[in-house]
Amino acid sequence: MIYGETLDSFPAQIYDPMMESENGFAIDLMNQLAWEMDTTIEFQPVIWADSFTLLENGTVDMIQISYSEERAEKYYLSAPIYRSKGVVFLRDDGEEITKLQDLQGKTLAGIKADYALTVLKEHYPELKILEYDSIGECAEQLKAQNVDGIVADEQNIMYYAQGEKMFQDYYILDEEVYTEDVVFAVRKEDAVLGKIIDKAVYKLRTQDVLDRVQRKWFLTSILEDALPRQFIYVWLAVLLSGIAGFFVFLFWYIHKHTRILVEVRTRELNVERMRLKTVLDAIPQYLLEVTPEGQVRLMNQRAKKDMNQNALCSGDAAVITQPAILQMIKTAKNDAFAQQEVEINQKIYRITCSDIGGLSENENVILLAEDVTLRRI
Secondary structure (H helix, E strand, C coil), X not given: CEEXXXXXXXXXXXXXXXXXXXXXXXXXXXXXXXXXHCCCCEEEECCHHHHHHHHHCCCCCEEEEECCHXXXXXXXXXXXXXXXXXXXXXECCCCCCCCHHHHCCCEEEEECCCHHHHHHHHHCCCCEEEEECCHHHHHHHHHCCCCCEEXXXXXXXXXXXXXXXXXCCEEECCCCCEEEEEEEEEEHHHHHHHHHHHHHHHHHHHCCHHHHHHHHHHCCCCCCCCCCHHXXXXXXXXXXXXXXXXXXXXXXXXXXXXXXXXHHHHHHHHHHHHHHHHHHHHCCCEEEEECCCCEEEEECHHHHHCHHHHCCCECCCCECCCHHHHHHHHHHHHHCEEEEEEEECCEEEEEEEEECCCXXXXXXXXXXXXXXXXXXX
């Protein structure tokens, strides 16, 4: 296979004088790819602007490009190798430029047929762009102040600027021109070859070979896990469906669990209510809950049974009318507790009134009455 490589891109090939051989990111990458494909890959130096023509006429078998829908219709594009960013490299002349739209009136240099130029021309047609054959020529124009900046692939610019020590007087614009997957392109009629390349790329990815190669040359991973767009959309749909399903299940589970808890708690409260009623009814004294005005709200079984005989309440509405007891109820509201023996209809009752304000939001009082007539006699 013949691979068309632009030699001035970020370290594709570098001559190593100690080893007396070429070295670089592209060579390492292609060696690993050739190993997986069980073939030999030869490098063909090309000018980037001519690379598409050389691919189409069969001079080279594949080139490396940024993904675009237009290119996908014209060529067979492999699985992504890494993710590329198009950026603008500007001279630091003190002018505050943070966005691409701030470049109006500026002149930029770019590599012929570079994808970044295509994007800028589409969105900023009035922007002046001069095209050159290599990143080196663009950099020379920038240093000579013939242009205000360079637009190209980020790693391409970073590699060249670092070698030329240009970062002191220049900077990269924060807003990116594009972010796209970098893929191998072959002719449509070589689709079988493209599928073989796909398998090799996936194999290198699963074995973390691509990650190790990038870290060797860039000290970090620029080869992000850039899956093909159809996989991204499918996985995104699966993820969103999973999240939606989880929340539906969570809502159903909480609703069901809450309903069960309410039923259980209701049964528990009913049991406690019956137990409390049994205890109160077993008290031999008269026990009543009364309002500050003497209205009886609750009474135990003993009080209900003797209501007509105990002379504490009068009438069907069960209202306490004895002035002495009403005064005790008022005292209990002020002091929380009151106790006194009261004679009613020739019977003596020991009356105890307790405030229950701390146990309830109402202002009612618990009244406990015991007939002590025989004891006093």
